[in-house]
Amino acid sequence: MGGGVGVKRSISLHDLPVGESLAQDVFDSQGRLLLKSGTVLIAELKEGLLRKGIEMVYIEVEDPANKDGDSKPDLEQIEKFKAHTDNFAQFARLYDTLLYEVRRTALRGKYNKLMQANLKDDVMLFARYLIEDEQASLRYYLQIKNAKKDYEYEYHALNTAILSILLGKWLGLSLYEIWEVGLTGLLHDIGELQLPEGMLKKKGPLNAEEWALVKTHPILGAKNLLKTDWMPPRVIVGVLMHHERLDGTGYPQGILGSDIPLYPRIVAVASIFNAMTTDRSYARAVAIPASLEELRNRSFGQLDAKVTRILYDKIHAFMADHSG
Structure with missing residues (x-):
């Protein structure tokens, strides 16, 4: 992602290209953990989430407003x-x-x-x-x-x-x-x-x-x-x-x-x-x-x-x- 500071952004799973890392854990409708934060989203994982009805996930993107600070x-x-x-x-x-x-x-x-x-x-x-x-x-x-x-x-x-x-x-x-x-x-x-x-x-x-x-x-x-x-x-x-x-x-x-x-x-x-x-x-x-x-x-x-x-x-x- 480069050298900048990361911030979490929600994004439609349909629009998310493979190869991105998840910035937050993903849970199913019964509260069960599906994927942990940091998981690299490959095609098979993306398809699996969509089959389970997951529409939105969080990824980390660079925050240009504060490149030298802490991400939190x-x-x-x-x-x-x-x-x-x-x-x-x-x-x-x-x-x-x-x-x-x-x-x-x-x-x-x-x-x-x-x-x-x-x-x-x-x-x-x-x-x-x-x-x-x-x-x-x-x-x-x-x-x-x-x-x-x-x-x-x-x-x-x-x-x-x-x-x-x-x-x-x-x-x-x-x-x-x-x-x-x-x-x-x-x-x-x-x-x-x-x-x-x-x-x-x-x-x-x-x-x-x-x-x-x-x-x-x-x-x-x-x-x-x-x-x-x-x-x-x-x-x-x-x-x-x-x-x-x-x-x-x-x-x-x-x-x-x-x-x-x-x-x-x-x-x-x-x-x-x-x-x-x-x-x-x-x-x-x-x-x-x-x-x-x-x-x-x-x-x-x-x-x-x-x-x-x-x-x-x-x-x-x-x-x-x-x-x-």
Whole structure:
């Protein structure tokens, strides 16, 4: 590949010539490893992946913007990109990498497997990047929301993580706490993947039996995460309780007020905002200002008023500053 620094890029397998090296492990639909990172793709391997329905892979390409640095983004690289607030190439690379990891967690969640160990480092790297320049991060997040209206699990998970990380920063949490709440946001709906396929895409209201099943997904998610030995307990509790509401109307336990920890309070606001501003099978996307108003209304009893107020103020201020 030459002497430059390598960065990961996703590419259609159909367009990938033989002889390229994979930059990331490839897994099948059941989470089984097919090819390891570094494997040179020969014709037989490419054909085998296509037969198994693999459409996209990651390869390493030269990054002309930083030929003398390290291939993995770090704080020094982040500082260089901060000098140009309109340049979101670094953010996009980190987002793309973590999106791939979310797809891996989705497979592992579906089949009740352990979460991959590298996820914790990828989320920490992304969290550190996001909080280095909150305004740039918020701007890019809102650009994604405007460009991607259709619901997909992995985008909802990652966008909820982004907003949870930013809320953690705005609330004055430590870096470790911000990492934990970001991980909680990323994994909050992992239990949904064990529900019958198609249930959450059903057009029209769920019947009583289906709704009862949906209410089990926080428990399913928490049980799955208990298997992963590096998973922080507060993240597991956050996943279990992200649908609890301060007035006791939430699920799965109907917990009240102060018994609900901070992480699920943050993730609840982040997840609801992301869901409302996305087209889902049962509802069209709501405009961002109207979504913020709805969240503020729900802060009188259901959602944490401080968390909701911070989100409302930050996004409103940003939109006012960029209205021209």
